[in-house]
Amino acid sequence: MIKKNDVIEADIVDLSHEGLGVAKLDGLVFFVENALPGEKIQMRVLKVNKKIGYGKVEERLTTSADRNEAIDVAYLRSGIADLGHLTYEAQLKFKTKQVKDSLYKIAGIKDIEVPLTLGMGQPFAYRNKAQVPVRRVNGQLETGFFRKNSHDLMPIEDFYIQHPEIDQVILVVRDLLRRFDIKPYDEQEKTGLMRNVIVRRGHYSGEIMVIFVTTRPKIFRIEQLIELLVDQFPQVSSIMQNINDRDTNVIFGPEFRLLYGKDCITDQMLGNYFEISAPSFYQVNTEMAEQLYQTAIDFADVTQDDTVVDAYSGIGTIGLSFAKHVKKVYGVEVVPQAVENSQRNANLNGISNAHYVCDTAEKAMAKWVQEGIQATVILVDPPRKGLTESFIKASCQMNPDKIVYVSCNVATLARDVKHYEELGYKLSRIQPVDLFPQTHHVEAVSLLVKERSDDE
Known part of the structure; x- marks a missing residue:
């Protein structure tokens, strides 16, 4: 009988719709992160119940020809690029199969x-929007991404799938928040000011909007912070504040305030111009x-x-x-x-x-x-x-x-x-x-x- 912490040899036979490797052992279906069909692995059992289990790769005994070895595992663990270990050609085939399987x-x-x-011809650095939590990690304010299925922040500087300029803006904002000693939000204690930083960038226009999500209205020395930010990034044409004092996973609260510039940015899609406000949906x-x-x-x-x-x-x-x-x-x-x-x-x-x-x-x-x-x-x-x-x-x-x-x-x-x-x-x-x-x-x-x- 398979139990937690057992290490067993397993063949990966499929991918789940979330991109987890699938292994079948003793009538159980195991889901394994960072494992691809055709790979034989030494699997440590993390969790098991009557029908399904979860495992992790202790050692890869064979490697799939579709594996992308160049990906940093942090992107897999955070969910930023949970299919990044698969070559792009294989990703497109996987997604086609998802559609066929669902219809059938x-x-x-x-x-x-x-x-x-x-x-895409260049299937990375494509996102025109980032929603980044701000938390304290090892005594220091950090920006990054939550580890999958948790609220543990992983500090990340290069988000891989975001436009590089968005990543640069986030790093400068992070450094300015540290410089002005603005307190990051603490979910356990329900203390601190800065919950999230959202950055939107027009794909064609290059216009940038920065949104600070805070627990209360007043931000200490915000005028100086804005002056320094815009000085480094003149393409920042909108800085907004959203106030969210609720104990919730929802990013935005109901109130938005304009701190600098205008309350929207403009971009194009299929030849039409669109005004994009802070809360609006835009692909x-x-x-x-x-x-x-x-x-x-x-x-x-x-x-x-x-x-x-x-x-x-x-x-x-x-x-x-x-x-x-x-x-x-x-x-x-x-x-x-x-x-x-x-x-x-x-x-x-x-x-x-x-x-x-x-x-x-x-x-x-x-x-x-x-x-x-x-x-x-x-x-x-x-x-x-x-x-x-x-x-x-x-x-x-x-x-x-x-x-x-x-x-x-x-x-x-x-x-x-x-x-x-x-x-x-x-x-x-x-x-x-x-x-x-x-x-x-x-x-x-x-x-x-x-x-x-x-x-x-």
């Missing part, structure tokens, strides 16, 4: 072609987001006669990308500030055929049906939890010809596709896109087409 296992779909995941990989949205436009195959409903419209990035190709775009979003942003972004680009409302998608779509608005295409780009059954029903009641589903979680995508197929919308095309190279996450664009009965 969850939705029972096996007859659709899943093309190879669209990847963190601009280059691949453009490919993602272009794939959605191509799948929808729209004309100037089409009317598009953009559910989960955010600040308008995907809907406004469609606007120049169609007659009208109707967007709906529950976050009031995002709705304001999307209308401002429409005006910024001289787009007059996009209309945004603040509501739940279900209620907005029901109103639009009553008003006689006929959507030919519905766009959905939901959070990881996917769509609710009520949303799926409401979207079908609008009777669109096509539904274009942009997903960041292929498991919930497969579940939702199954519901749509039951309501007469068939999955016609799918394309995985690698928005998060070096991590196990995969995005996918799907096209669902209304099945016509013989009398239609």
Whole structure:
């Protein structure tokens, strides 16, 4: 019987959806960090229950041809690049398999072609946003990343997948916080001032926003800190403060204050300009987001006669990308500030055929049906939890010809596709896109087409 701390030889036969090596021993399935299919290892058992266990590599006896030896294990341990030990070519194949497996296992779909995941030419230093905790480690204020499944901060200076300029800004901020003796937040004691530093950078514009998340409003000598920061980085055009005094893992509290410059930065996507405020959602990989949205436009195959409903419209990035190709775009979003942003972004680009409302998608779509608005295409780009059954029903009641589903979680995508197929919308095309190279996450664009009965 296998028990904790046993060291046993194991063959890695697969990767889990989170990129952990899978070994099968004595009827148990073990998950092992930093182990790849085809590798034989000496595994130390960390935890075991009736069906599954967790192990760690004590020694690698054979090495996979798909292993990237150049990765620092700190990136694997922190989850920053939890697939970084796999060569990039193999990462793209892994993600394609994730999509195929989810469609088959969850939705029972096996007859659709899943093309190879669209990847990046340079699959690192791509993130345009960093959210970095500030904590005390060994008596000194540090910035870094939490070790996976913990709140132990690992000090990190080069984040590998972030734009290098963002890393440089974080290091200068860290050194200034030390210099002015600003106290880092202590989760246990609920003391200290500085919880997080968030940095956003426009991919094309190069504009930088810095956000300080603090437990209370007053920051000692903040004017001097800002002066020194902007002196080193003139491209910093916005410095914001967010006040969060709650005992929570949620990064932002409700209150934002402008400390310097303007309250947003501007960047481009597919030729449109977008104002990005501190709390607004904006895809963190601009280059691949453009490919993602272009794939959605191509799948929808729209004309100037089409009317598009953009559910989960955010600040308008995907809907406004469609606007120049169609007659009208109707967007709906529950976050009031995002709705304001999307209308401002429409005006910024001289787009007059996009209309945004603040509501739940279900209620907005029901109103639009009553008003006689006929959507030919519905766009959905939901959070990881996917769509609710009520949303799926409401979207079908609008009777669109096509539904274009942009997903960041292929498991919930497969579940939702199954519901749509039951309501007469068939999955016609799918394309995985690698928005998060070096991590196990995969995005996918799907096209669902209304099945016509013989009398239609």
